[in-house]
Amino acid sequence: MSGPPIYATTGQRIWFYGFRVICGLIFFFLIAPIIVIIPLSFNAQDFFTFTPEMLRFDPAGYSTKHYADFFTNEAWQVPLMNSLKIAPVATLISVGLGTLAAIGLSQSHVPFRRAIMAVLISPMIVPLIISAAGMYFFYSRIGMQGTYWGVVLAHAALGIPFVIITVTATLVGFDRSLTRAAANMGAGPVTTFFRVQMPLILPGVISGGLFAFITSFDEVVVVLFVGSAGQKTLPWQMFTGLREQISPTILAAATVLISISILLLATLEILRRRSERLRGLSPG
Amino acid sequence: MADATANGLTAEPKSGPMMAADGRTLKSSLNRALRREKLRALALIAPLLIFVLVTFVAPIVDMLFRSVENQIVSETIPRTVDALADWDATSTEAPGEEVFASLYTDLVVAEEYKRHTRLGSRLNYELTGISSVFRSTGRSIGRFDTDIYTDQFIAADPAFEDPTQWSSWMADDGLRTALPLTADAYDAWVGIMVEVKEDDPLEEDIYDFVYTALYRDLAAGAVPAGMPSIDVSGFETVSLRELFIDEDDAWMNVEIWQTIKTYSPSYTDGYFLNAIDMRNGPDGAEWRPENEQLYIQLFIRTMWMSLAITGSCILLGYPIGWLLANLPARTANVLMILVLLPFWTSLLVRTSAWKVLLQQQGVINDILVWIGLVADDNRLVMINNATGTIIAMTHILLPFMILPLYSVMRTIPPSYLRAAKSLGATNWTAFWRVYFPQSVPGIGAGSILVFILAIGYYITPEIVGGTKGVFISNRIAYHISSSLNWGLAAALGSILLILVLALYWAYDRLVGIDNVKLGG
Structure with a gap:
C-alpha cells in the first residue's frame, strides 16, 4: 500500500493522500506532547518553553541541571525510593495470587465463573477516586491508613485485574494435554506446574507483572489517600509539583519515566513476538 | 486396575449401570471426579478472591455503608433524641424544659468526652451555623447554675x-x-x-x-x-431552657431542633439528598435554595464533558483504527508503537506535558504568536478551564478508543467494500452502508470504555481543569481531605459507582469482560 492504485482517479488520489495527512496529524497529536517534554527538560533556564537560545541550538541554552537536581535532591530521591519499595512488593503479591487464580479460572468446570471474574476485574472498572475513598475510610477504620503495607495491599489489589487478564489470555493457548502427559510420566502436581506449565505461560505472567508494576508505579490517586507523607511516591511528588507552582525538575523526572515506559514497551513487544512465534502465529 | 475394569465390564455384560474400577457406578465416579476438579479450581482461586474481597470489595461496601450511616447524633445526645420524639417538628416553638434538661445531661457528658464539636460539625453540614452553637454552649455548660x-x-x-x-x-x-x-x-x-x-x-x-x-x-x-x-x-x-437560651439564643430557633430531630435516626438519606441538591425539611425532602445548588450541575457537567471527550476520541480514533487495520501487518505494528507509547507513558507525565504546552506562556501559545495567529498580549486561555480538560483527557484516553476499534476493524474483510463498489455503490455509500455498520461494535466498546474512564477521572481535571473544568471526582476528593464531610463524599461516590457499574454491565453485554484486551 505504498500509493493509491494505478487506476485511481484524481479525486481518489487527493482523498488517499489527504487521509494520510489527517492520520499523520492525529499521530502527531498522540506523540508530540510526550516528545516535546524531552528537549524542554534540558532547558538551561527555569522556563517551561523553548528559549531563543534553544531554538538557535546554542549549546548555552541546554544543560543537564534539572537532571542533576532530580538525582541529588532529597525531595525527588526519597519519593523515587518509596516508589521502588512499594511497586515490586505489590507486583509480587498480584502476580503470585493472580497467576494461581488464573490457572484455577481456566479449568473447564468452575462454579460461579462469571461472578468471580467480575469481582476480580472490578478494581480496574471502579473509578480510582471511588477505590481511593473506600480504601481511605476502611483502612483508617482498621488502622492501616498511612502505613506502608496499606499502600502495598491497595496497589496489589489494583494490579490484580491486569495479571488475571493477561495470564488467562495466555492460558487459552495452553495445551492441557501437556500437563496430563507430565502427570502420566510420574510428575507430581508441583513438578508439573514448575517444569511444564510455568515455562510455557511465563511470557503472559511477565507481561501481567509488568502491567501490575506500572499500575503501582504510576498510581497516584489511591496512594494520595491511603498513604501518608512517609509513603510519598514519585507520581505523588509530581502531582504536588504540578498543583503548586512547579520546578522544571518535573520535566527531568518525566523524561526519566518516559525512558522507563519505552523500556517496558520494548520488553512487552519482545514477549509478544516470542509467544506468537512459539504458537506459530506470525512469521517473524 | 486394568483387571478390575475388565472384570467390571465382563461380569455384567447385560444391563444395570456401568461400573468404574472401584466398584461405584460410572456416573457417581464421574461426578466425584468433577466435584474434585471444581474444588481444586476453587482452591486455586480462593486466596485471590479472599484478598480482593478484603482489600478492595470491603472498602467499597464500607463506603456505601458510610453514605447512609448517621449514628453520631443518637450516640452523642441519646437522651435528647428520646425526649424529642414527642416534639412536633412542624411547630413554631422550640421544645420545652424536658428536652432541654435531657440536652443538658447529654452535653455535659459529650463535653467531657470532647464529642460535642464533632456532632456540631456533623449537623453543620445540614444547617450552617449550628457548629458554633454547639461549641460555645459546650464551653460554658460546666458553669450552668445547676x-x-x-x-x-x-x-x-x-x-x-x-x-x-x-x-x-x-x-x-x-x-x-x-x-x-x-x-x-x-x-x-x-x-x-x-x-x-x-x-x-x-x-x-x-x-x-x-x-x-x-x-x-x-x-x-x-x-x-x-x-x-x-x-x-x-x-x-432554675429553668434549663432559660439557661440554654441565655447562653445562645439560637436555641430558640426551631430550625436547629428540626435539624436535630430529622437527623436523629441511625441511618439517613440525608447525604444522598445532599448529593442531589436536596435536603430534609420538616415536611420531607425538598430542594435546596437555588444559590446552594451545586451537585446536579456538577454531575451534568461531568457527563457532558465525558461525552465530549468520548466524541472527540471517536473522531480521532476512527481514522487511525481504519489506517492500522488496512495497512500491512508490519507497517501497522510500527505505527502501533505510536499508539502504545502514550498508553504506557505515566499519566502524570502526559498531564505535565499538557500543563506545559497549554500555559499562556507555553509552547502552543508561543508558536501561535510566532506564526502571528494570536497577538502577544491576547494569548489564548487554554488551561484551567473545560477546554484544557477536554484536550488533555482526549489525548490520554485516545489509545483506549483506538485499541478496541482496531481489533474490530481488523476482522472486517476488505473484500466487502470492493464487493459493494463493484455492485455500483459510491465510495461514501460503500463506507456508510457496508463498512461502518460492521465497525459499530468497536465504536461501542471503545466509547463505553472511554466514557467509564473519563467520568471517574481525578488527576487530570485537578491539574488542568481550574474551577470550570473539574469533575465530580474532584468534589469527592475535596470532601474527603478538606471539608471532612465523609458521608457526603461517600454518597457522591456511591452515585458515581452506580453509574459506572451500569455502564460496565452494558459493556459486559456488548463485549464481555473476558474480551478486554490490553495493548493489542
Whole structure:
C-alpha cells in the first residue's frame, strides 16, 4: 500500500493522500506532547518553553541541571525510593495470587465463573477516586491508613485485574494435554506446574507483572489517600509539583519515566513476538 | 486396575449401570471426579478472591455503608433524641424544659468526652451555623447554675455529698427503678470518672448534673425507698431552657431542633439528598435554595464533558483504527508503537506535558504568536478551564478508543467494500452502508470504555481543569481531605459507582469482560 492504485482517479488520489495527512496529524497529536517534554527538560533556564537560545541550538541554552537536581535532591530521591519499595512488593503479591487464580479460572468446570471474574476485574472498572475513598475510610477504620503495607495491599489489589487478564489470555493457548502427559510420566502436581506449565505461560505472567508494576508505579490517586507523607511516591511528588507552582525538575523526572515506559514497551513487544512465534502465529 | 475394569465390564455384560474400577457406578465416579476438579479450581482461586474481597470489595461496601450511616447524633445526645420524639417538628416553638434538661445531661457528658464539636460539625453540614452553637454552649455548660440543686440536696442531708453512699444507692435495683433519670446520669458520671478522668468514682465529688437529674426524678413524684426522703417542693429551681437560651439564643430557633430531630435516626438519606441538591425539611425532602445548588450541575457537567471527550476520541480514533487495520501487518505494528507509547507513558507525565504546552506562556501559545495567529498580549486561555480538560483527557484516553476499534476493524474483510463498489455503490455509500455498520461494535466498546474512564477521572481535571473544568471526582476528593464531610463524599461516590457499574454491565453485554484486551 505504498500509493493509491494505478487506476485511481484524481479525486481518489487527493482523498488517499489527504487521509494520510489527517492520520499523520492525529499521530502527531498522540506523540508530540510526550516528545516535546524531552528537549524542554534540558532547558538551561527555569522556563517551561523553548528559549531563543534553544531554538538557535546554542549549546548555552541546554544543560543537564534539572537532571542533576532530580538525582541529588532529597525531595525527588526519597519519593523515587518509596516508589521502588512499594511497586515490586505489590507486583509480587498480584502476580503470585493472580497467576494461581488464573490457572484455577481456566479449568473447564468452575462454579460461579462469571461472578468471580467480575469481582476480580472490578478494581480496574471502579473509578480510582471511588477505590481511593473506600480504601481511605476502611483502612483508617482498621488502622492501616498511612502505613506502608496499606499502600502495598491497595496497589496489589489494583494490579490484580491486569495479571488475571493477561495470564488467562495466555492460558487459552495452553495445551492441557501437556500437563496430563507430565502427570502420566510420574510428575507430581508441583513438578508439573514448575517444569511444564510455568515455562510455557511465563511470557503472559511477565507481561501481567509488568502491567501490575506500572499500575503501582504510576498510581497516584489511591496512594494520595491511603498513604501518608512517609509513603510519598514519585507520581505523588509530581502531582504536588504540578498543583503548586512547579520546578522544571518535573520535566527531568518525566523524561526519566518516559525512558522507563519505552523500556517496558520494548520488553512487552519482545514477549509478544516470542509467544506468537512459539504458537506459530506470525512469521517473524 | 486394568483387571478390575475388565472384570467390571465382563461380569455384567447385560444391563444395570456401568461400573468404574472401584466398584461405584460410572456416573457417581464421574461426578466425584468433577466435584474434585471444581474444588481444586476453587482452591486455586480462593486466596485471590479472599484478598480482593478484603482489600478492595470491603472498602467499597464500607463506603456505601458510610453514605447512609448517621449514628453520631443518637450516640452523642441519646437522651435528647428520646425526649424529642414527642416534639412536633412542624411547630413554631422550640421544645420545652424536658428536652432541654435531657440536652443538658447529654452535653455535659459529650463535653467531657470532647464529642460535642464533632456532632456540631456533623449537623453543620445540614444547617450552617449550628457548629458554633454547639461549641460555645459546650464551653460554658460546666458553669450552668445547676449547682443550686447540689447545694440544696447537701444542705438537706449531708449523706448526699458522699460518693460511697451514692455508689451503694445506685447498686440497689429498687432505687434505680424508682429514679430512672438519676441512675442514668450517675452511670454516665461513673463512665466519665473511669474513662476520661481515670479517677476512682468512690472518692470524687458527684457532678451537678446528677443532682439535677435527682431533682427531676423527685419533682416528678418518685418515691425512693432507702434514700433520705427530701421534700423538693420547696427547692429553689432554675429553668434549663432559660439557661440554654441565655447562653445562645439560637436555641430558640426551631430550625436547629428540626435539624436535630430529622437527623436523629441511625441511618439517613440525608447525604444522598445532599448529593442531589436536596435536603430534609420538616415536611420531607425538598430542594435546596437555588444559590446552594451545586451537585446536579456538577454531575451534568461531568457527563457532558465525558461525552465530549468520548466524541472527540471517536473522531480521532476512527481514522487511525481504519489506517492500522488496512495497512500491512508490519507497517501497522510500527505505527502501533505510536499508539502504545502514550498508553504506557505515566499519566502524570502526559498531564505535565499538557500543563506545559497549554500555559499562556507555553509552547502552543508561543508558536501561535510566532506564526502571528494570536497577538502577544491576547494569548489564548487554554488551561484551567473545560477546554484544557477536554484536550488533555482526549489525548490520554485516545489509545483506549483506538485499541478496541482496531481489533474490530481488523476482522472486517476488505473484500466487502470492493464487493459493494463493484455492485455500483459510491465510495461514501460503500463506507456508510457496508463498512461502518460492521465497525459499530468497536465504536461501542471503545466509547463505553472511554466514557467509564473519563467520568471517574481525578488527576487530570485537578491539574488542568481550574474551577470550570473539574469533575465530580474532584468534589469527592475535596470532601474527603478538606471539608471532612465523609458521608457526603461517600454518597457522591456511591452515585458515581452506580453509574459506572451500569455502564460496565452494558459493556459486559456488548463485549464481555473476558474480551478486554490490553495493548493489542
